[in-house]
Amino acid sequence: MVVMTSHNNLVPVAVLGLGAMGRALAGAFLDAGHPTTVWNRSGGKGEDLVARGAVLARTAEEAVRSAELTVVCVVNYDASQAILEPLADALADRVLVNLTSGAPERVRTAADWAEQHGITYLDGAVMVPTPLVGGAQALILFAGARPVFEKYETTLKALAGQAAFLGEDHALAAVYDLSMLDLFYASMSGLVHAFALAREDNVAATALAPYLNTIAAILPDIASGMAAAIDAGDYDGQEANLSMMTASVDHLLHMSRDRGLDTGQLEAIKAVADRAIAKGHGADDWSSTIEVLKLKG
Amino acid sequence: MVVMTSHNNLVPVAVLGLGAMGRALAGAFLDAGHPTTVWNRSGGKGEDLVARGAVLARTAEEAVRSAELTVVCVVNYDASQAILEPLADALADRVLVNLTSGAPERVRTAADWAEQHGITYLDGAVMVPTPLVGGAQALILFAGARPVFEKYETTLKALAGQAAFLGEDHALAAVYDLSMLDLFYASMSGLVHAFALAREDNVAATALAPYLNTIAAILPDIASGMAAAIDAGDYDGQEANLSMMTASVDHLLHMSRDRGLDTGQLEAIKAVADRAIAKGHGADDWSSTIEVLKLKG
Numbered sequence: 092m093v094v095m096t097s098h099n100n101l102v103p104v105a106v107l108g109l110g111a112m113g114r115a116l117a118g119a120f121l122d123a124g125h126p127t128t129v130w131n132r133s134g135g136k137g138e139d140l141v142a143r144g145a146v147l148a149r150t151a152e153e154a155v156r157s158a159e160l161t162v163v164c165v166v167n168y169d170a171s172q173a174i175l176e177p178l179a180d181a182l183a184d185r186v187l188v189n190l191t192s193g194a195p196e197r198v199r200t201a202a203d204w205a206e207q208h209g210i211t212y213l214d215g216a217v218m219v220p221t222p223l224v225g226g227a228q229a230l231i232l233f234a235g236a237r238p239v240f241e242k243y244e245t246t247l248k249a250l251a252g253q254a255a256f257l258g259e260d261h262a263l264a265a266v267y268d269l270s271m272l273d274l275f276y277a278s279m280s281g282l283v284h285a286f287a288l289a290r291e292d293n294v295a296a297t298a299l300a301p302y303l304n305t306i307a308a309i310l311p312d313i314a315s316g317m318a319a320a321i322d323a324g325d326y327d328g329q330e331a332n333l334s335m336m337t338a339s340v341d342h343l344l345h346m347s348r349d350r351g352l353d354t355g356q357l358e359a360i361k362a363v364a365d366r367a368i369a370k371g372h373g374a375d376d377w378s379s380t381i382e383v384l385k386l387k388g
Numbered sequence: 389m390v391v392m393t394s395h396n397n398l399v400p401v402a403v404l405g406l407g408a409m410g411r412a413l414a415g416a417f418l419d420a421g422h423p424t425t426v427w428n429r430s431g432g433k434g435e436d437l438v439a440r441g442a443v444l445a446r447t448a449e450e451a452v453r454s455a456e457l458t459v460v461c462v463v464n465y466d467a468s469q470a471i472l473e474p475l476a477d478a479l480a481d482r483v484l485v486n487l488t489s490g491a492p493e494r495v496r497t498a499a500d501w502a503e504q505h506g507i508t509y510l511d512g513a514v515m516v517p518t519p520l521v522g523g524a525q526a527l528i529l530f531a532g533a534r535p536v537f538e539k540y541e542t543t544l545k546a547l548a549g550q551a552a553f554l555g556e557d558h559a560l561a562a563v564y565d566l567s568m569l570d571l572f573y574a575s576m577s578g579l580v581h582a583f584a585l586a587r588e589d590n591v592a593a594t595a596l597a598p599y600l601n602t603i604a605a606i607l608p609d610i611a612s613g614m615a616a617a618i619d620a621g622d623y624d625g626q627e628a629n630l631s632m633m634t635a636s637v638d639h640l641l642h643m644s645r646d647r648g649l650d651t652g653q654l655e656a657i658k659a660v661a662d663r664a665i666a667k668g669h670g671a672d673d674w675s676s677t678i679e680v681l682k683l684k685g
Contacts, residue, residue, distance in 0.1 A: 277578020359652030
């Protein structure tokens, strides 16, 4: 039997799942001084955490019952539900924080299951790589009942200095996560293509990088302006309109093709812009392309 | 006849082409106190600049002969060469700064023409919209003979506080410009798609924007890391490798498709990543995709 002794007045926590992220989360709780119980489906993990003060539970139920708040972070929602469903009784009247990555649809299903079993449920998305977990700059997004987030905010800030509450819809953390990744991969791909284009004219990537950063530096203002335009549905193009910008994309496309470079991303960007121009947005801002991104209702 | 009187020891300049950018450039020279002559192919332009102290030349040759340094900024290199070729004699032993936007190939042709006629030639690319021209934060890229840039750096800084010299290859400003635009449009398109994805789950663009900015904020570090990897040809994936990231792109693709959103850009990104994985880069960093962007030699 595991005997839990709370050494301080910090919330006793459990972490289910000791992959790289689960271990980082448990480590952050330990660093903050929380009584921390850990468990992993397959054995042989967590000994490093025990050396740092964690208790290794023999069963997931034992871990949950030792804690006031349980964090689960595993590979996907199939895995998290497989672990959680047998624990419904143990979790009732306790707090479950699911930091597993998954589709908004799966989060809503998990939240419905939790509600049916009287489990207080917050969903979350870890937005930083494992080495940053627990740090002041680490961002974890949370969604669910606001009073629960507020009650445990200090505990959750042990995991991420930037613990952000998004709203009552449990899926919001997953939605923001997806949208942020959407921009992330578009930019990652754009970065590499930019380096490839420059390389064709003998420009080293390290020479170009500081100039690419001037583009990254203007994105926040552009995103804020676009957001206001999109929410208002008012896409009035001022400095640069969609027709002018699409001509610029077409120029890039031709320059890339001339150099034998892949043009898939540029063609996809131009196809959307062309569709928006055909729909009458030529004199509007680039943000007007959102009106043609929805293909079916 | 136009009588030029230099009111101070600043370099007398001419600006050929009075479109929006030409007018902004001439205005910046006037603000800095340069004796400034302006000319436009079609009449009826430049009266506002005359009111601010500019001399309006009747011919391009008159403008060039009044100045030590001539800036030309017109719609494209066909237009700039049409203006410049009859001025070869007037430009000989003077300094020509071409800020017209164009392909690197066209810049090299223009530079060859200038060299054949004994014209000192700098090429440049204006990286900011007209309202920022002349400001401390304005960025204009220059390329050509370094001693010429250095001699006229103070004059050129009247146009842009961030007047940057890239190297001796005249096409470099155009190459950097293209590469920066490449990242710019990839990110613009990614931004709008991210807003569209969030909107499907009832998240307002203005609510999402601050979180998208956290992605923009990490791009400089990523670009620097990628640049070092690309120049070294060493793509060792550490935190996140291409296989894991491509699975994440695939997830985004399915989420977008489920919501009826355009997936062209994501499909293009995934196609490149899949090709890189097939070539053995699955455990490498995302920067390794540069190895499959070149389709033909």
